[in-house]
Amino acid sequence: xxxxxxxxxxxxxxxxxxxxxxxxxxxxxxxxxxxxxxxxxxxxxxxxxxxxxxxxxxxxxxxxxxxxxxxxxxxxxxxxxxxxxxxxxxxxxxxxxxxxxxxxxxxxxxxxxxxxxxxxxxxxxxxxxxxxxxxxxxxxxxxxxxxxxxxxxxxxxxxxxxxxxxxxxxxxxxxxxxxxxxxxxxxxxxxxxxxxxxxxxxxxxxxxxxxxxxxxxxxxxxxxxxxxxxxxxxxxxxxxxxxxxxxxxxxxxxxx
Amino acid sequence: xxxxxxxxxxxxxxxxxxxxxxxxxxxxxxxxxxxxxxxxxxxxxxxxxxxxxxxxxxxxxxxxxxxxxxxxxxxxxxxxxxxxxxxxxxxxxxxxxxxxxxxxxxxxxxxxxxxxxxxxxxxxxxxxxxxxxxxxxxxxxxxxxxxxxxxxxxxxxxxxxxxxxxxxxxxxxxxxxxxxxxxxxxxxxxxxxxxxxxxxxxxxxxxxxxxxxxxxxxxxxxxxxxxxxxxxxxxxxxx
Numbered sequence: 001x002x003x004x005x006x007x008x009x010x011x012x013x014x015x016x017x018x019x020x021x022x023x024x025x026x027x028x029x030x031x032x033x034x035x036x037x038x039x040x041x042x043x044x045x046x047x048x049x050x051x052x053x054x055x056x057x058x059x060x061x062x063x064x065x066x067x068x069x070x071x072x073x074x075x076x077x078x079x080x081x082x083x084x085x086x087x088x089x090x091x092x093x094x095x096x097x098x099x100x101x102x103x104x105x106x107x108x109x110x111x112x113x114x115x116x117x118x119x120x121x122x123x124x125x126x127x128x129x130x131x132x133x134x135x136x137x138x139x140x141x142x143x144x145x146x147x148x149x150x151x152x153x154x155x156x157x158x159x160x161x162x163x164x165x166x167x168x169x170x171x172x173x174x175x176x177x178x179x180x181x182x183x184x185x186x187x188x189x190x191x192x193x194x195x196x197x198x199x200x201x202x203x204x205x206x207x208x209x210x211x212x213x214x215x216x217x218x219x220x221x222x223x224x225x226x227x228x229x230x231x232x233x234x235x236x237x238x239x240x241x242x243x244x245x246x247x248x249x250x251x252x253x254x255x256x
Numbered sequence: 257x258x259x260x261x262x263x264x265x266x267x268x269x270x271x272x273x274x275x276x277x278x279x280x281x282x283x284x285x286x287x288x289x290x291x292x293x294x295x296x297x298x299x300x301x302x303x304x305x306x307x308x309x310x311x312x313x314x315x316x317x318x319x320x321x322x323x324x325x326x327x328x329x330x331x332x333x334x335x336x337x338x339x340x341x342x343x344x345x346x347x348x349x350x351x352x353x354x355x356x357x358x359x360x361x362x363x364x365x366x367x368x369x370x371x372x373x374x375x376x377x378x379x380x381x382x383x384x385x386x387x388x389x390x391x392x393x394x395x396x397x398x399x400x401x402x403x404x405x406x407x408x409x410x411x412x413x414x415x416x417x418x419x420x421x422x423x424x425x426x427x428x429x430x431x432x433x434x435x436x437x438x439x440x441x442x443x444x445x446x447x448x449x450x451x452x453x454x455x456x457x458x459x460x461x462x463x464x465x466x467x468x469x470x471x472x473x474x475x476x477x478x479x480x481x482x483x484x485x486x487x488x489x490x491x492x493x494x495x
Contacts, residue, residue, distance in 0.1 A: 035365060038390035061392070066406065069386075069394060091361050091392040 037089035037140045039063055041074045042213040043175035044085035045203055046144045047187060048153050048168050049196035052224035053146035055085045056200045058207075059233055060215040067215055075221040077228040079104040082118040082147030083221040084125075087172040088160065089140035096139060099128065118147025118154035122164065130162025142172035148223050171203075174211040179203035193222070205236050267295075273442015275404030275433050276306060276317035278372040279416070280397045281425035284382040284453025285374040288429035289317050290404065290437050291445030302445045311336050312457070314352040314375030315450050319402035320389065321368040328359050328369055349375040353385035353393060361391025370401045376452045404436030404443035411435055422451065426460070434467040 044057040061072035074093070075085045078100045086093040103124060107116045116124075122145050132138050138160045146155045156166040169183040186199050197220060208214050216238065220231045249255050276289045289306040292299055306318050308329045314336070318325035332355045336347050353373040360369055373385040386392075386399040398416055400408060415428060430447050437443045447462040469475065479487065 039388050039392045061394075063388065066409070068388070069396070071396075072394070089390060091364070091390040094392060095361065 035089075035137060035140060039068065039090045040213070041072065041087045041090055041093070042211055043171060043173035043179070043207050044074065044087050044142075044144045045175050045179050045183075045200055046085065046146050046155050046170045047183065047191075047196055047200065048146075048155050048189065049191040049193060050189075051193065052148045052222065053083070053153055053155055054193075054196045054200060055083050055144060055146050055221040055223075056204055056218060057085050057087075058204070058214050059217045059219060060213060061090045062213045065212065067213065070215055070217060071233070073219065073230075075219050075230055076100075077221075077230065078121055078145070078147075079107065079115055080227055081115065081149045081223070082121055082145060082154075083223050083228055083230070084121075085144045085146075085172075085221070086141045088142055092139040092141050093143075096125070096128070096141065096143070100125075115149075117149040117152075118145060118156075121145060121147070122154070122156045122158065122166075125158045126162060126164045129158050129160060129164075133161045144170055144172060146221075146223055148225050151225060174207055174214075175203065178206050178210060182206065201236055205238065208236065208238065273404065273440065274306060274319040274402030275408070275436035275440060275443040276319050276370075276372050276401045277405075277429055277432055278317060278374040278384040278386075278399055279420075279425050279429055280382045280384050281420045281422055283422065284376050284451065285384055286422070286425040286429045286449055286451050287315055287317050287372065287374045288433050288447060288449045290402075290433055290443040291448060292437075292443055293322055294442060297441075299444070304445075305448060307448055307450045309333070310352050310373070311340065311347050311375070313346055313377060313452060314349050314373065315452060315457075316352075316356065317372040317374070317401065319370045324367045324369045325371060328356060328367070328371070331359055332356050346377060348377040348379060349373065349383045349385065350377075350380065350395075353387065353395075356385075356387050357391055357393040360387055360389075364389075364391050372399055372401055374450075374452065376454060378454075382453065400432070400436075402436075402443065404433075404440035407439045408432050408436045422453070426451065430462055431468060434462075435470060437467075438470045438473070 039061050041061055042058060044055065046053065046055045055075055057074040059070060059072050060067050061069040075083055076097050078084050104116065125143060125145060129139055140160050142160060143158045155170055156164060157170045158164045169187050171179045182203050200220065204218055208216050216235045217233050219233055222229045273292055273294050274290060278285060278287045287307050291302065291304050293301040293304045308316050308318060310316050310333050316329055332352060335355050336352055339351060340347050356371055356373055360367060368389065370389050371387045373387065376382050384396055384399060386394045386396055397418060400412060411432060426449060429449055433447045446464055447467060449460045451458045
């Protein structure tokens, strides 16, 4: 579901400025609606557990292969009932966060003792992402939304092209490949908070070992009927003491 | 690669290769930058000033396309001027940073601009905001930018501490920019710093010769070429 970087070209007959634009042989000015992600966040994980939803993400925002910002919060509460986590271009995530804040503020201003639930927010997100995709100008994010309202748990994903679905456990980025298999094996609907957190930690550890853009500094978000909590940053113990690590090329000099 | 074969340097856009840095210290902020502007491989301006004033209390460090960042600064300066009149008091650093971010984000496919906004206001005291390419906005205790920044991430990770004094912060900034200039072709010239606190703004100029010398740098003017020839010690580079 992740997209490689591709240029979407579009002809514009009105002269809009682009630093590299030149009149092509047909006389029209070609605008490249190229959108590259610049400052990016890596995987986000989400699971349902007995009392609600857990989301997890590391705190890195990378600039290409450089781990440029290492205290970036990629999990945000949305209203009172939901949490959103995003990977991909972080400026687009900030924009989406602002839009969701406006949405929930207006919802609150109705003052009608009704609030938008996670399903409604998910629909709204999906509309935004899909409509931008139709204009060939996507918000370059993969977003997980989790929430609890009136006892019902909700966990969904929206991608940069508007693909959306719900599931018991979800992930973006590398998490799709490394975490989901583990979640498929170990997830149960009646997991306690402790079991859920432990399962997420296990997945985060694998991602730290194998995803070059990840750092060992995470936040976990918990959503229950009572509300939303986002943890302070924490790190996970890693193991580099396997005996096989000590002298791996002893009997095969030059190998790796 | 012969210079004469490739004339792209004559028409290439002015880019500020650049090293820029912004650091919070106990009572304010220190902003720093090198002074090299390049068109392709040619140094178009060796004494540029990449730290521009937005308001009396907020300055911006510019990296990336010279034209893009100049235009953004001009727009934000104009908007902040009006904002200050309407507000009736000094604009905040956050307001300035958010304006920069708004322009950078909404024109992201047209712009190549990485900027650092820093200043002092009575609410947050000293604050530094990074606005990298793409238009993300982040408040940070210190940040670096530009092509030269890649060479000094390690240095800053090791040397930066919270709660530095003004002198310590200035020394750190000059050291960092000069280390980046030592290795980055896109950075060079002199180091300019701007220190902003409740007491006001001071601009400093660290001429090339005032900068510390690093590995394999040799001092200039110690011996003339002729003297160096006379003092030749025979053996040069043997592998």
